[in-house]
Structures are given as structure tokens and as C-alpha cells.
């Protein structure tokens with residue numbers, strides 16, 4: 131094994147599902163030695179026709195206890211990585227770095243009553259991993275998952291989300307979850323209509339959740355579009371909520387996707 135090959139393992143694609151022309155999901159085998167915490171990401175590699183490897187960060191959708199790895203991906207038109215990734219088929223190889231990374235994990239928060247998981251687009255991925263792990267259900271009284279997409283057809287993993295409370299190990303906690311979808315570029319029954327930032331600013335998100343965003347009780351994770359994260363952080367700052375750091379515990383944890 132070469133020095134660089136020691137950093138990653140080849141995994142086999144078990145399943146590929148196309149959701150829209152620009153969104154798809156991937157399931158791969160998992161190396162027995164690959165460990166991660168719910169909310170973390172892996173660096174994935176694809177080999178191009180010229181033999182070079184392109185690497186990008188991807189959050190795990192699957193839980194740390196699943197035997198497989200699952201990822202949720204955008205297709206960026208002309209994107210170096212996703213142009214290659216979206217060509218892969220069942221049986222093809224995806225490279226996965228041995229080390230998982232990231233701080234969008236529950237140990238960011240030392241306390242809190244309500245956990246808000248605010249996502250745009252594929253940024254919902256780490257929250258799906260967190261929600262499939264038992265820890266979050268024990269740690270918080272309420273969990274509010276907010277998922278913002280342009281069009282309703284882009285709302286992925288609806289069956290997984292709806293099925294969480296049916297899972298044997300979550301039965302007594304399932305009622306804690308509130309799922310709020312917001313669709314920004316069309317009206318959709320059952321979903322809000324507006325950006326997360328607008329909905330926070332107007333108070334509509336809190337009204338929909340039936341719970342207040344407050345420094346005392348709320349802990350907030352943000353994932354996806356970097357502008358959404360910047361604006362939301364500014365809105366939360368006005369409510370005295372700030373980034374949670376090891377030396378100074380706070381109320382907010384973030385993962386920018388680009």
C-alpha cells in the first residue's frame with residue numbers, strides 16, 4: 131500500500147437514487163474501521179479518466195451504527211467533483227478517507243432544551259444522521275428540523291423523516307420531533323413559503339414550531355448555504371446566541387458547504 135492509499139479505502143456503490151436532475155443519493159459499503167460521530171463528514175474521492183483523484187467533503191446521512199454509508203449530493207453544472215460522482219453506477223468504486231471530520235456534533239452543546247436543526251438543500255444530510263442516532267432524543271426535549279428547498283420535489287428523505295418515530299428504539303421519544311419544510315420558489319401544501327432567515331425575522335418560524343428561539347433554551351445547528359448561515363447567525367446574535375466553542379460554550383454550531 132502506498133502512503134496516500136493508507137489515508138483512504140475503496141468502497142463499492144450499493145445503490146444510487148436520482149431525486150431530480152440535480153439531486154441524488156448514494157449508498158456504499160463501509161470499511162469496518164471507519165468511525166464517525168453523527169453530524170460529521172468524510173472526504174470522498176473519485177478517479178477521473180486521466181487517473182487523477184478529486185476529493186470533496188460530504189456529510190454522512192447514515193447513522194454511525196449503520197453497516198453502510200449514505201450520502202446526499204447536488205449536481206453542480208460543470209462541477210469538477212459532482213460531474214464525476216453523478217456518473218458512477220452500482221458496483222463502481224468511491225474512495226473514502228479513513229478519518230472523519232467536523233464539529234457539527236451534539237458534543238458542541240453542554241446544555242439546552244430545544245434543538246433547532248436549520249438546513250438548506252443538501253445541508254439536511256448531517257441532521258438525518260443525528261436524528262438516526264439515539265443520543266439526540268435523550269438529550270433534548272424538543273427537536274425542530276427545518277429544511278429549506280427551492281422546489282417541493284427537492285425535499286429528500288421524506289419517508290425516512292416521517293418514519294423516525296416508528297423506529298423501535300425511538301418510540302418513546304418520537305413525539306419530540308417537529309419537521310418544518312419551507313419551499314421558497316413555489317407554494318406547497320404543508321410547507322412554509324420563505325427563506326429561513328425571513329421566517330426567523332418575521333417570527334413565522336417560531337409560530338410554526340410553537341416554541342421560541344431563546345438563548346436560554348435553544349441550541350441551533352446550521353448547515354448548507356453559507357449566506358443563509360451568515361444571515362442566520364446575525365439574527366441569532368441579536369438574541370444573544372453565539373457560536374459554541376470549546377473554551378466558551380454557546381448556542382450555535384455551523385457547517386458551511388461552500
Ligand SMILES: Cc1cc2nc3c(=O)[nH]c(=O)nc-3n(C[C@H](O)[C@H](O)[C@H](O)COP(=O)(O)OP(=O)(O)OC[C@H]3O[C@@H](n4cnc5c(N)ncnc54)[C@H](O)[C@@H]3O)c2cc1C
Nearest residue numbers: 186187188189202203204206209210211212252255387388
Ligand atoms: C463540510 C462539508 C460538507 C459537505 N457535505 C456535502 C453533502 O453532504 N452533499 C453535497 O452535495 N455537498 C456537500 N458539500 C459540498 C461538496 O464538498 C462539493 O462542493 C460539491 O460536491 C460540489 O463539488 P464540485 O466540484 O462539483 O463543485 P465545486 O467547485 O466544489 O462547487 C461549485 C459551486 O457549487 C455550489 N455548491 C457546491 N456544493 C453545493 C451544495 N451541496 N448545494 C448547493 N450548491 C452547492 C457552490 O456555489 C460552489 O461554489 C460539503 C462541503 C463541505 C465543506
Ligand SMILES: NC(=O)c1ccc[n+]([C@@H]2O[C@H](COP(=O)([O-])OP(=O)(O)OC[C@H]3O[C@@H](n4cnc5c(N)ncnc54)[C@H](OP(=O)(O)O)[C@@H]3O)[C@@H](O)[C@H]2O)c1
Nearest residue numbers: 152250251252278279280314315325326327355357358361
Ligand atoms: N435547485 C435547482 O433546481 C438547481 C438546478 C440547477 C442548478 N442548481 C444549482 O445548484 C446550486 C444551489 O442549489 P440549491 O437549490 O440546493 O441550494 P440553494 O441555492 O442554497 O437553495 C436552497 C434553499 O436555500 C435558500 N437560500 C438560498 N440563499 C439563502 C440565503 N442567503 N438565506 C436564506 N436562505 C437561502 C433557497 O431559497 P431561494 O429559493 O429564495 O434562493 C432555497 O430554499 C446553485 O449553484 C444552482 O445554480 C440548482
